[in-house]
């Protein structure tokens with residue numbers, strides 16, 4: 001950990017001299033992928049930024065690596081850095097969480113009851129994992145009794161343990177009805193598992209099954225075609241439009257609901273990889289910032305709130321109708337920063353930058369194989385490379401394994417890429 005990093009301001013135990021309300025020109029709520037990236041970009045652009053990041057966690061995770069942790073390729077520690085080393089040094093870090101948004105008064109309330117007022121607000125607090133929506137499941141069961149999930153830092157190594165302990169029977173991989181972060185993650189781990197079972201010679205006595213709340217394997221038809229070929233080649237069974245609603249860990253039985261007619265189907269498993277249902281955080285859902293679905297309401301091209309023009313949002317918590325990915329965040333961030341600076345300088349909206357919905361999902365289809373799905377709001381492929389990215393490629397797997405993590409830590413969250 002760097003010793004010259006910024007000092008976190010802990011509000012958990014405020015000193016008597018600390019004011020109960022403080023003000024910053026720009027307040028960024030959330031120091032994850034989106035918050036850290038816009039904070040870094042703004043600190044590079046502004047001469048003397050008065051910018052605070054409100055983030056409760058001491059650590060910052062590069063979640064895309066959790067797929068490879070679950071597949072036994074990298075240890076989980078590779079996905080985690082100290083927050084203090086990620087946030088820009090010119091920013092003030094307020095180490096607390098926002099418990100209420102009060103946009104009519106241009107302020108937020110923190111966990112300790114104090115307030116932070118702002119001229120401009122950026123909301124980037126990610127989404128909420130709704131584990132409790134699955135009856136019979138508690139988070140502490142993950143990693144035990146054949147249950148695993150890559151959707152937790154402390155869970156993804158348990159996925160690798162579960163794959164190693166699996167000795168035949170049914171291996172279930174679930175995907176809830178969208179939206180979720182990284183629509184491809186629930187199936188990527190399945191392809192790695194299938195490869196692993198083949199290497200161990202136990203595939204003949206196993207059934208690998210993908211049960212998904214979506215109507216098909218992927219929303220962009222060019223990539224769905226390749227993925228359906230992968231599924232057929234691997235002999236994976238699929239069941240679509242079915243959501244996991246209940247689990248009996250002792251009996252190793254999962255209950256799925258048919259999204260068309262509500263009928264229930266029980267499936268016994270030897271192991272199950274669960275992707276939990278996901279939705280907006282309560283603090284946003286209950287705030288004036290929310291749209292009808294509970295996400296931070298923003299214009300899908302400018303990332304500006306339509307009712308509170310000094311509020312912007314990006315990433316998983318925003319209402320942007322794109323695939324919720326870090327790759328999308330990388331393209332949203334420069335647009336947001338451009339439009340925020342334009343707003344601060346009273347520039348007309350005609351000078352605003354526009355986000356086209358770019359998102360990318362590096363679909364790992366086995367050890368050493370990957371389909372790089374890049375697309376926009378219209379679900380049209382938007383390849384960054386001059387070759388056919390709908391094909392499985394080793395070069396793209398190496399990009400995910402080595403290139404993208406480096407781009408993230410040294411480029412994106414530093415405001416350079």
Ligand code: FAD
Pocket residue numbers: 029030031032033034035054055056057062063064065066067096097098099124125126127150151152181182185281283314315316317324325326327328329360361362
């Ligand atoms: P986050 O990065 O989750 O950050 C939110 C931050 O807000 C956190 O630091 C949190 O502590 C903080 N916070 C929460 N509540 C509050 C509060 N009340 N007050 C203040 N702060 C708060 N994306 C890809 O591009 N490619 C991939 O291959 C990929 N694979 C993935 C695989 C898995 C298993 C998972 C889980 C995700 C994957 N993603 C992938 C998705 C990607 O990680 C997210 O889309 C991205 O991190 C979203 O950034 P964000 O800033 O919106 O949210």
